[in-house]
Amino acid sequence: MAQNIYDNPEFFAGYSQLPRSIHGLDGAPEWPAVRAMLPRLARKRIVDLGCGFGWFARWARRQGAASVLGLDISENMIARAKAETSDAAIEYRISDLELLELPPASFDLAYSALAFHYIADFRRLAGMVHRSLRPGAHLVFTIEHPIYMAAAHPRWWTDEDGRKTWPVNRYSVEGERRTDWLANGVVKYHRTIGKTLNTLIGAGFAIRHVEEFAPTEAQIADNPGLEEEVERPMMLLVSAQA
Amino acid sequence: MAQNIYDNPEFFAGYSQLPRSIHGLDGAPEWPAVRAMLPRLARKRIVDLGCGFGWFARWARRQGAASVLGLDISENMIARAKAETSDAAIEYRISDLELLELPPASFDLAYSALAFHYIADFRRLAGMVHRSLRPGAHLVFTIEHPIYMAAAHPRWWTDEDGRKTWPVNRYSVEGERRTDWLANGVVKYHRTIGKTLNTLIGAGFAIRHVEEFAPTEAQIADNPGLEEEVERPMMLLVSAQA
Numbered sequence A, B: 001m002a003q004n005i006y007d008n009p010e011f012f013a014g015y016s017q018l019p020r021s022i023h024g025l026d027g028a029p030e031w032p033a034v035r036a037m038l039p040r041l042a043r044k045r046i047v048d049l050g051c052g053f054g055w056f057a058r059w060a061r062r063q064g065a066a067s068v069l070g071l072d073i074s075e076n077m078i079a080r081a082k083a084e085t086s087d088a089a090i091e092y093r094i095s096d097l098e099l100l101e102l103p104p105a106s107f108d109l110a111y112s113a114l115a116f117h118y119i120a121d122f123r124r125l126a127g128m129v130h131r132s133l134r135p136g137a138h139l140v141f142t143i144e145h146p147i148y149m150a151a152a153h154p155r156w157w158t159d160e161d162g163r164k165t166w167p168v169n170r171y172s173v174e175g176e177r178r179t180d181w182l183a184n185g186v187v188k189y190h191r192t193i194g195k196t197l198n199t200l201i202g203a204g205f206a207i208r209h210v211e212e213f214a215p216t217e218a219q220i221a222d223n224p225g226l227e228e229e230v231e232r233p234m235m236l237l238v239s240a241q242a
Helices: A009-016 A031-037 A055-062 A075-083 A122-132 A193-203 A217-222 A224-230 B009-015 B031-037 B055-062 B075-083 B122-132 B193-203 B217-222 B224-230
Strands: A045-049 A067-072 A090-094 A107-113 A133-144 A164-168 A175-181 A183-190 A206-212 A235-241 B045-049 B067-072 B090-094 B107-113 B133-144 B164-168 B175-181 B183-190 B206-212 B235-241
Touching: A009 A183, A031 A133, A031 A206, A031 A235, A045 A055, A055 A067, A055 A090, A055 A107, A067 A075, A075 A090, A107 A122, A122 A133, A122 A193, A193 A206, A193 A235, A193 B206, A206 B193, A206 B206, A217 A224, B009 B183, B031 B133, B031 B206, B031 B235, B045 B055, B055 B067, B055 B090, B055 B107, B067 B075, B075 B090, B107 B122, B122 B133, B122 B193, B193 B206, B193 B235, B217 B224
Parallel strands: A045 A067, A045 A107, A067 A090, A107 A133, B045 B067, B045 B107, B067 B090, B107 B133
Antiparallel strands: A133 A235, A164 B164, A175 A183, A206 A235, B133 B235, B175 B183, B206 B235
C-alpha cells in the first residue's frame, strides 16, 4: 500500500497553497509541455491516475473527452474534486495505485501527473495500465526526474562561479527516498530513467516522446523563480503508446 | 567538421594508456552491459561508427559477423587498427561522422562506442544511420551521460556526509562543452536524454533499451575505483531498432 501523504493535514494544507492547487493546470509550469504531448481528447475514454482536485478531468471534458475516471489515494482530494465537479461523465474514486486493477482494454488514454514516483512496484502498475488500454491508446505521464530525486540531500548548492548547482549521488541505488517537503517523511521511489523506460517497453509500450521539463524564456520572464529549473531537470515527461 | 582530438599527440598518448586501449573491450567496465544489448552477430553486416583501434570489429568477426566497416576520424587510430587486423571482411576507413554518408539499407547493425557526444548535428547522423540500416536492424550505442557532461565544472564534490557527489547545472542548456581531459579544450556536445531519444524516434527508430551504466558489485570488488560510478550515471547505453 502506498503512503497517503496527501491526507496528512500538514501536507494537505501546504499542498493546497501551491500555485498548481490554486490555479489548476495553468499553475503548473510543465503543463504547456505536457499538453503538447497529449493526443486529441475528443470522444476519448480517459483514466487519470492520481487525479488530485480533478483539474485535468474537467479540462479533458472541455476538450470533448467522452468520460474521465479520476483515481486518487487521498480522501481529501477526491472530496474536493467531487465538490468542484458537476458532470455525469466524470467519476472520481479513492484508489491506491499500488493495488489498483482496471478492466482490460477499457481506456483510450491513461494520464498521470506527478504520481508514479510514489509507487514502489512500477512494473505491476505499467503492466496493469497497458492491459487497461486499447491497442494504440496512449499513456502520458509526468514524474519527478530521477536526477531531482536521487541524492541523499537534495538541495541547491552553488558552484565556484556562484551558479546554482544540483547534487547527484546514489543515482544507481534505486528504491525508497524519504524527504521533508510540506511534511516530514514523504516517501518516494527512485528509479533510473533507463528502468522507467525499460519497464514501459517490457509492458508492451512503444516510447513516443521523452521530455525533461525546462521552462521557456517567456515563462522565466513571467516567473523569475523558474530560472533555476534550467540548471537541473526537475520533471520527466513521457508519452508511450500501447 | 568534428574536432579530431584523438590525433592531438597529448590526447592520443593519454588515450593509449587507458585500460580500454590496452585491454580492449574487457578493459571497458560498461562492456558486459553493452554486450547484453547486442543482437546476435552471426552473418550480420556491421558498421562501427568511431571504431578506434578496431577491438569491436575484430570481436564481432569472432562472433560470426559477415563484415565490419570501421570508421573513425583519427588517422592514428585507423593506422593502429589496420596494423592489428588481418581480415579481409574488416575494412577501416578515416571518416568524419559529422559528414559521413553511408549507402542505404546496407547494414544489419550500427554500433558506436562513446563517439556520438562529439557530434554537433545528431539529427543528421541519426537520420543517415537509419537510412543505412535494413528494416529491423539495430543501432546500439554508448555516449557520455548528459548528467556527466552538463555542468560548467564537472568534477566530484563531497556532500555533508562525505559522500562523493556529482554537480549538475546547465542541464537544459544544450550545445558545446569544452573540458580538459587528456588534453585541453576537448569539445563535446551536451544534449538532454529526451533530445537524444526523441531524435532517434523522429528518425524512425523504435527505442528498445535504455541503460545508465552502473558497475556490478563484482566489478567493484575487482576494481574499487569503480565504486564512485554508483553515485552518478557516467554513460548512457541505448538500443534502437530501425
